[in-house]
Amino acid sequence: MQPKYEFVAKTLEKEIIERKYNDDKKLPTEEELMKVFQVSKNTIRKAIDVLVSNGYVYRVQGSGVFLRDFFYNGFVNVMNMTGLTKNFSADKIATKVIELSLIDPTEKKIEKLNCSPETKIYYVKRIRYLDGEPIEIEESYYNKDVICYLNNEICLGSIFKYITEDLKLNIGFANRVISTEKLSKEDAEFLNLEENDPSLNLENVVYLSNGKAFDYSIEKYNYLKIKLYNIN
Amino acid sequence: MQPKYEFVAKTLEKEIIERKYNDDKKLPTEEELMKVFQVSKNTIRKAIDVLVSNGYVYRVQGSGVFLRDFFYNGFVNVMNMTGLTKNFSADKIATKVIELSLIDPTEKKIEKLNCSPETKIYYVKRIRYLDGEPIEIEESYYNKDVICYLNNEICLGSIFKYITEDLKLNIGFANRVISTEKLSKEDAEFLNLEENDPSLNLENVVYLSNGKAFDYSIEKYNYLKIKLYNIN
Numbered sequence: 001m002q003p004k005y006e007f008v009a010k011t012l013e014k015e016i017i018e019r020k021y022n023d024d025k026k027l028p029t030e031e032e033l034m035k036v037f038q039v040s041k042n043t044i045r046k047a048i049d050v051l052v053s054n055g056y057v058y059r060v061q062g063s064g065v066f067l068r069d070f071f072y073n074g075f076v077n078v079m080n081m082t083g084l085t086k087n088f089s090a091d092k093i094a095t096k097v098i099e100l101s102l103i104d105p106t107e108k109k110i111e112k113l114n115c116s117p118e119t120k121i122y123y124v125k126r127i128r129y130l131d132g133e134p135i136e137i138e139e140s141y142y143n144k145d146v147i148c149y150l151n152n153e154i155c156l157g158s159i160f161k162y163i164t165e166d167l168k169l170n171i172g173f174a175n176r177v178i179s180t181e182k183l184s185k186e187d188a189e190f191l192n193l194e195e196n197d198p199s200l201n202l203e204n205v206v207y208l209s210n211g212k213a214f215d216y217s218i219e220k221y222n223y224l225k226i227k228l229y230n231i232n
Numbered sequence: 233m234q235p236k237y238e239f240v241a242k243t244l245e246k247e248i249i250e251r252k253y254n255d256d257k258k259l260p261t262e263e264e265l266m267k268v269f270q271v272s273k274n275t276i277r278k279a280i281d282v283l284v285s286n287g288y289v290y291r292v293q294g295s296g297v298f299l300r301d302f303f304y305n306g307f308v309n310v311m312n313m314t315g316l317t318k319n320f321s322a323d324k325i326a327t328k329v330i331e332l333s334l335i336d337p338t339e340k341k342i343e344k345l346n347c348s349p350e351t352k353i354y355y356v357k358r359i360r361y362l363d364g365e366p367i368e369i370e371e372s373y374y375n376k377d378v379i380c381y382l383n384n385e386i387c388l389g390s391i392f393k394y395i396t397e398d399l400k401l402n403i404g405f406a407n408r409v410i411s412t413e414k415l416s417k418e419d420a421e422f423l424n425l426e427e428n429d430p431s432l433n434l435e436n437v438v439y440l441s442n443g444k445a446f447d448y449s450i451e452k453y454n455y456l457k458i459k460l461y462n463i464n
Contacts, residue, residue, distance in 0.1 A: 058443065068407065175300065178460040180412040180430040198412040198430030198455075211290065223430075228410040 008037050008047035016056050016067060027057060027065040094129040097155045098190075102144065112205055112216040113143050120144040124155050127190055130225065134191050137220040146214035172209030178202055178228065183220075191222045198223045240269050240279035248288050248299060259289060259297040326361040329387045330422075334376065344437055344448040345375050352376040356387050359422055362457065366423050369452040378446035404441030410434055410460065415452075423454045430455045 012027065021027060028036070033044045048065055051057045057065050105113065105121045113119070121141050128136040140159070142150065147163065154162045163169050178201065185195040193199075199220045206215040221228070244259065253259060260268070265276045280297055283289045289297050337345065337353045345351070353373050360368040372391070374382065379395065386394045395401050410433065417427040425431075431452045438447040453460070 060443070176461060178410055178432070180432045180455045182430060198414060200410070200412045211292070223412045226411075229408060 004037075004039050005043045005046035005050070008033070008039060008043060009050040011037075012047060012051060013054070013056060016051075021067055025067045027067070029064065092131055094132070095156050096127045096129070097152055098125040098127060100124050100150065100152055100155055105141070109141050109216060113141065113213045115143050115145070115213075122147060122150045124150065124159070126155060133222075133225060135222045135225045137187055137190050138217060140215055140217040143214045146208065146212060169214075170209040172207045172211065174204050174206045176202055176204050180223075187220060191220070193222065193224070200226060200228065202228070236269075236271050237275045237278035237282070240265070240271060240275060241282040243269075244279060244283060245286070245288060248283075253299055257299045259299070261296065324363055326364070327388050328359045328361070329384055330357040330359060332356050332382065332384055332387055337373070341373050341448060345373065345445045347375050347377070347445075354379060354382045356382065356391070358387060365454075365457060367454045367457045369419055369422050370449060371451075372447055372449040375446045378440065378444060401446075402441040404439045404443065406436050406438045408434055408436050412455075419452060423452070425454065425456070432458060432460065434460070 012033075015021065027033070027048070030041055030044050033047075034041055037044070048057065048059070051065075052059065055068060057067055059065050101123050103121050103123045105115060105117065105119060109115075109121060110117055110119075113121075115121075122144055124138075124140045124142070126138045126140075127134055128138060146169070147167065150159070160171075164171060180198050180200055182196040183191070183193055183199045187199065188195045188197060191199070200223050202219040202221070204215070204217045204219070205213050206217070207213050244265075247253065259265070259280070262273055262276050265279075266273055269276070280289065280291070283297075284291065287300060289299055291297050333355050335353050335355045337347060337349065337351055341347075341353060342349055342351075345353075347353075354376055356370075356372045356374070358370045358372075359366055360370060378401070379399065382391070392403075396403060412430050412432055414428040415423070415425055415431045419431065420427045420429060423431070432455050434451040434453070436447070436449045436451070437445050438449070439445050
């Protein structure tokens with residue numbers, strides 16, 4: 001069974017993302033949270049420890065628990081492996097699948113995914129929208145030996161959720177490279193921008209906790225709408 | 233006294249940054265390291281634990297300790313609070329101080345540094361060069377109540393080193409926002425780029441471990457030379 005403090009932490013995390021506490025920029029007091037969740041002070045403290053270490057809040061001695069500055073539109077957490085649906089409340093994000101196909105890997109993909117040339121690769125290209133505006137082009141290459149099945153319906157939602165909750169795989173760590181380049185005409189059109197405008201690029205290799213690389217992806221963000229943040 | 237494993241970890245870290253192990257992309261075996269450092273197997277293991285958790289290397293069961301992909305030119309660790317001199321070996325980095333002055337904070341700086349309007353601020357603008365090529369424009373705003381003194385000589389070196397080793401302050405955490413924008417004509421000239429070329433921007437608020445913000449800075453990287461990376 002999930003420990004109580006984890007349930008409390010997850011619930012508060014969800015509420016923070018949904019901007020429930022944005023007016024005060026502060027969480028309710030320990031006493032108030034104890035009443036809401038019907039748990040002990042110790043459980044509340046452990047839940048808040050989790051939120052602190054995940055960078056959502058910070059404590060100020062004697063005055064409470066405050067939200068860090070990042071939970072409003074236009075910020076994507078670079079540290080976060082769970083994708084856009086975790087950064088923004090789900091009802092604000094829409095997805096269009098441009099392509100989903102099973103392909104043979106190029107040499108670059110073989111190197112990034114550390115797979116054999118015979119491995120089949122799911123290629124997914126999606127456009128993500130926030131409040132109806134295009135904010136991201138995402139191209140992902142999944143090793144089919146690890147991600148055994150994908151379809152259009154899954155790609156319309158959170159692939160991360162599918163991987164962890166349905167395939168029950170343990171995602172371990174990711175290497176990310178952030179860069180910027182000039183947009184091609186085609187990509188600029190997807191993002192409602194002009195050719196040669198800057199794009200904010202995130203290139204990721206994501207690994208299972210056993211060290212196996214399963215996803216190589218390139219995300220191109222709309223520079224007028226999205227900033228990335230990093231907390232440490 | 234510094235524990236032995238810390239000395240070993242720091243020495244190996246320095247060597248990795250100086251690319252000593254770039255040919256093999258692999259550290260020497262435990263046995264070899266025991267001989268080199270004249271320490272126990274346990275000390276070597278603890279040192280490697282440190283390198284793993286700092287994202288320098290990863291272990292592969294039965295075959296050794298491998299370098300992660302990031303330690304070559306053109307990558308700056310976003311997680312790193314220690315500045316460029318930690319990302320590249322010191323002899324490759326040169327610095328030009330464009331301006332150093334004591335100013336009154338604007339409203340934005342008052343908000344970012346959470347200071348009073350009467351606080352004096354050290355404003356530092358520097359250009360950083362890697363192998364003689366301009367790679368970064370850095371503008372920093374230091375709260376003088378915390379960073380009590382700065383001069384040109386200090387700014388020509390590692391300000392981070394001065395803060396931690398001379399002022400003996402404990403740097404705690406940082407909020408960073410990564411974005412991209414079109415370069416102004418003036419900034420483009422500093423970076424040997426064209427007006428409206430993309431710049432890769434890092435905006436930082438850096439805090440002491442007691443939660444006091446002491447530095448607000450904007451770093452603009454040359455998009456042709458620098459990528460940022462993030463390991464988690």
